[in-house]
Amino acid sequence: MIYRFFLLILTGLFGHLIAPSTTTFRPSNTRIDRKAVVARHNVVVTRFDSMQSVSVGNGEFAFTVDPTGLQTFPDLYQHGVPLGTQSQWGWHSFLNPQQYRIEEVYKDYESHGRKIPYTYAYSQPERKKLASDWFRENPHRLHLGQVGFGLTKADGKSAKPQDLKNSHQVLDLWTGEIRSHFELDGQSVDVLTVAHQNQDQLAIRVKSPLLKTGRLTVTFRFPYASGDWENNTDWESTQRHISRLQPLTSKSAVIERTLDTTHYSASIGWSSSASLVQEGAHAFVLKPTGQLTSIDVSCRFSSRPTGETPASFTDTQKNSYRSWEQFWTSGGAVDFSGSTDPRASELERRVVLSQYLTRIQCAGSIPPQETGLTYNSWYGRPHLEMHWWHAAHFAQWNRIDLLERSLGWYQSVRKKAKAIAARQGFKGVRWQKMTDAEGNESPSTVSPFLIWQQPHFLYFAELCYRHHHNQAILEKYKELVFDTADFMASYAYWDPATKRYILGKGLIPAQERFKPEETYNPTYELAYWHWGLTVAQQWRQRLGLPRNPEWDDVLAKLSPLPVQEGLYLAAESAPNSYTFEPYITDHPTVLGAYGFLPASAQLDVPTMQRTFDKVMSVWHWEDTWGWDYPLVAMSAARLGRPKQAVDALMMKVTKNTYLPNGHNYQRNNLRIYLPGNGGLLMAVSMMCAGWDGYAGSTTPGFPTDGSWNVKWEGLNRMP
Incomplete structure (x- = not known):
């Protein structure tokens, strides 16, 4: 027992109970040459490759291009990384003439003698199936419009990708600018592409002798919406939407768009x-006149019609340069140069590109979808259990403002989350899993049963407090913290027979391999419940409020983490956790109880050591996901296994593939996966800076055998 007590202290087990760290750590006085680190990972594209498109954006808006610097050949990229134009506000719903109601898809599941209604995706009968499909598909995120070049060969035919020679494109990460060069019939074309950092706008500068011969134009095409799981364009239904051109000045115009009840505009200036x-009904062409060899074009998308001309290319470029330099010169940085481990350069590349991608794809006003603002997955909807993986790293890289941008959304959907909890007979708010910009819950056979998104808001709020450490932040988020904890305490069921609180039945854990009607007490969720309620109590104490006795009762009597034969189980209801094939696939979240989370007094570190070894030896790693490798790495780091932490981050499996543009590839219909990028950044920050209570080397997640030369600055310790 004495040994265990000291082990807890040495491993920082009580770190979450002490005053949170607000210090930004830097291990040496040697400053990192940040520009050099970033520049050596600029993305260079020299050919048309459907998996190598690159993007500009600002967190609210993103625009993805091919080697021409615009979206000139979208069909080539449809089954790769598509050439999308998406925003946080751009949503559409099909009309509902059948008047489907969400109540039609509620399904009761019995839990502890009570029937609880869940928003379920029915496959039959037909009316319920159609209603389920409608609410899954609506609303869906829009492709706002394709902006490309019209390129004509000398023989008058339209150019194809193979007609473009000497292509060379560079995504300059330091400035957020894409520089593209290609030649058509021996005539050069040079393009600069940037995105405004405060408006939903792209801007280009084109230089080419093809302009004066009319062989290079700029095209704007607008699709109807699609309710497909992935594809968000319908080019066939031209009669179902309206595109109206309205001139503004001699050098500007606005295209007003109407899709059913959705309205938005594209303002264009040159x-x-x-x-x-x-x-065409939805096709527009900007045709230079006179003897031009260069032209600047800007296009701003807006949810409301506007009579304003968009910002000029010059102003947009200056805005992009200034904003991106500020981004890279503030916050955290790492430098692995000088390492002899052959994986160091690749890991550094992934780190740098993941910072860029999460900045433009995941730093908006609502939680992002898993494919960001590039193309749709799950109809473009956010998954709140993924919000931590998308955005928690911003706090650890000392960019707390990028995390806080999306936290106000929880307040905007609080009423709907409270209604879900009340409908199911619980207190507080039950945060949605698969949702939309308005906080509507999507029908699913899985999503409504997940609970691990629930404590995420407590984690976010605590990260904000660790950064600001003031009364204002406590007041800002206290009601959401308390509502979140109220649900957690009321969700835990008091079992009079065993005299303990139980999570489930009627849940699916983060490892989505278990049936809701059978599953209870998953290890990771138990640990997260305990940590979350502990944090919520700390918030009450910081505010000078008494501890909540209901929360304390759950904390004192919550079921222990389930153990069998010296190993933590995936769930107490799964004694065959390591022998039943489906249970050794998907997310190994049992390790999250000590890695993602700091330990609690419930956790026994030697048992987790054995569990880690078991998971590493039996898991089917090809059947995992992009954030699983950072999850394992964080557990390995806390367990004092830096070599295995690096090995996990660099595991050679399909879903740990990072494309040349930095995106984390998963499978044929999920070619990018931003939770993997965000998870990587969280793991690396923790492997560098450590965690509360850690007192070892300056880089606890990297081997000290001389193979890694790790320089870092501006990173924060993990809870």
């Missing part, structure tokens, strides 16, 4: 003599 003409 620098030189040109005319914008309509050449």
Whole structure:
């Protein structure tokens, strides 16, 4: 017992109970040459490859391009990383003439003698199936419009990708600018592409002798929406939407868009003599006139019609340069140069590109979808259990403002989350899993039963407090913290027979391999419940409020983490956790109880050591996901296994593939996966800076055998 007590202290087991750290750590006085680190990972594209598109954006808006610097050949990329134009506000719903109601898809599950209604995706009968499908598909995120080049060969035919020669494109990460060069019939074309950092706008500068011969134009095409799981464009239903051109000045115009009840606009401005003409119901062409060899074009998308001309290319470029330099020169940085481990350069590349990608894809006003603002997955909907993986790292890299941008969304959907909890007979708010910008819950056979997204808000709030450490932040988030904890305490069922609180039945854990009607007391969720309620009590104490006795009762009597034969089980209801094939696939979240989370007094470190070894030896790693490798790495680091932490981050499996553009590839219909990028950043920050209570080397997640030369600065310790 004495040994265990000292082990708890040495491993920082009580770190979450002490005053949170607000210190940003730097291990040496040697400053990192940040620009050099970033520049050596600029993305270079020299050919048309459907998996190598690159993007500009600002967290609210993103625009993805091919080697021309625009979306000139979208069909080539449809089954790769598509050339999307998406925003946080761009949503659409099909009309509902059948008047489906969400109540039609509620399904009761019995739990402890009580029937609890869940928002279920029915496969039959037909009416319920159609209702389920409608609410899953609506609303869906829009592709706002394709902006490309019209390129004509000398023989008058439209150019194809193979007609473009000497392509060379660079995504300059330091400035957020894409520089593209190619040649058509021996004539050069040079393009600069940038995104405004405060508006949903792209801007380009084009230089080419093809402009004066009319062989290079700029095209704007607008699709109807699609309710497909992935594809978000319908080019066939031209009669179902309206595109109306309205001139503003001699060098600007606005295209007003109407899709059923959805309205938005695209404002277009240009620098030189040109005319914008309509050449189809939803196709427009900007045709330079005169002897031009260069032109600037800007296009701003807006949820509301506007009579304002968009910002010029020059102003947008300056805005992009300034904002990106501020981003890279503030916050955290790592430098692995000088390492002899052959994986160091690749890990550094993933780190740098993941910072860029999460900045433009995941730093918006609502939680992102898993494919960000590039193309749809799950109809474009956010998954709240993934919000931690998308955005928690911003706090650890000392960019707390990028995390806080999306936290206000929880307040906006609080009423709907409270209604879910009340409908099911619980207190507080039950945070949605698969949702939309308005906080509507999506029908699913899995999503409504998940609970591990629930404590995420407590984690976010605590990260904010650790950064600001003031009364204002406590007041800002206290009601959401308390509502979140109220649900957690009321969800835990008091079992009079065993005299303990139980999570489930009627849940699916983070490892989505278990049936809701059978599953109870998953290890990771038990640990997260305990940690979350502990944090909520700390918030009450910081505010000068008494501890909540209901929360304390759950904390004192919550079921222990389930153990069998010296190993933590995936769930108490799964004694065959390591022998039943489906249970050794998907997320190994049992390790999250000590890695993702700090330990609690419930956790026995030697048992977790054995569990870690078991997971590593039996797991089917090809059947995992992009954030699982950071999850394992964080557990390995806390357990004092730095070599295995690095091995986990760099595991050679399909879903740990990082494309040349930095995206984390998963499978054929999920070619990018931003939770993997965000998880990587969280793991690396923790492997560098450590965690509360840690007192060892300056880089606890990296081997000290001389193979890794790790320099870092501006990172924060993990709870």
